[in-house]
Ligand code: FES
């Protein structure tokens with residue numbers, strides 16, 4: 001598809017309808033998505049507690065890129081492109097491990113963990129080794145979250161994080177550790193995967209567990225974030241009362257949504273859980289050590305989106321973090337990370353099964369829904385369908401996406 005065909009297709013997309021098939025199945029559009037959408041965002045790909053020791057590393061792979069995230073002897077975390085400067089081989093071949101030196105398996109050029117070259121055997125005269133350090137990838141550690149950005153000219157990180165900063169900081173993620181990580185490889189385009197995440201129209205039929213911890217009016221009005229469903233007087237009243245109570249405790253309240261089109265797609269809000277619930281567990285009872293600045297439970301729930309590719313859903317005593325990685329046109333990797341206070345001990349302070357229960361079972365259900373959706377979208381009979389009152393979040397994401405793509409190819 002050439003640019004002018006794509007521009008026409010973008011123009012043809014109707015408000016309050018799903019996208020045309022091509023956006024969910026076309027390989028050229030997928031390539032453009034990676035180049036123009038994913039690669040311009042700051043995306044967190046892990047938490048610093050995943051690599052606690054000197055030499056610990058993991059790879060983050062997307063499209064043709066592989067990034068080595070590694071901790072050096074001075075405790076600094078680095079991100080390097082996994083591309084040897086000699087003839088380009090991948091250097092790290094395992095997805096995670098520990099290396100005190102990055103030695104290329106091909107001809108054994110070696111690099112220090114900060115990316116500077118250490119040795120290159122038998123090179124010709126005039127070879128200046130300092131010219132051949134590893135390519136750095138943009139990296140920021142914020143509250144223990146490892147953010148990377150694949151752009152050559154990344155947006156300013158502080159500007160990017162500023163509206164969601166106070167919501168994240170309150171939860172003390174820098175003082176947290178990973179209780180569990182789980183991958184949910186999903187056979188669906190990344191936009192179908194995110195469409196599903198941006199609406200709670202499907203929550204009632206598909207997620208009894210989610211519905212057992214969240215109030216039904218919350219689900220209606222806020223299930224996929226504020227203003228993603230029809231407004232509910234009952235929930236607004238609940239929120240108003242809860243805000244008063246929580247402000248007195250000195251805890252963060254409020255919400256953030258983008259008011260005008262920009263490079264980012266960020267959101268944040270704090271809301272009350274269902275009556276009687278303290279967190280997203282089956283019993284709803286306190287389950288682990290309080291995190292961050294919480295001195296007491298406030299029955300609140302913090303939901304933050306830093307970009308379409310990351311969400312943080314945080315209770316007072318644990319947090320569930322999502323990363324959505326568009327691997328290929330019809331495949332998305334969904335990674336969940338559960339964080340608890342760094343001093344909390346499994347079996348003593350928390351039961352892992354209870355902590356992961358809700359989002360594990362819900363993400364398994366979502367994987368199935370998305371895969372079935374993708375199968376139907378591949379049919380010759382698929383045409384864009386009309387959206388409901390509970391799919392405003394999806395419409396918002398779709399509009400943001402189309403505008404970005406349109407600008408990028410102009
Ligand atoms: S490609 Fe890495 S040392 Fe030759």
Ligand SMILES: [Fe+2]
Pocket residue numbers: 196197202203206207362366
């Ligand atoms: Fe879902």
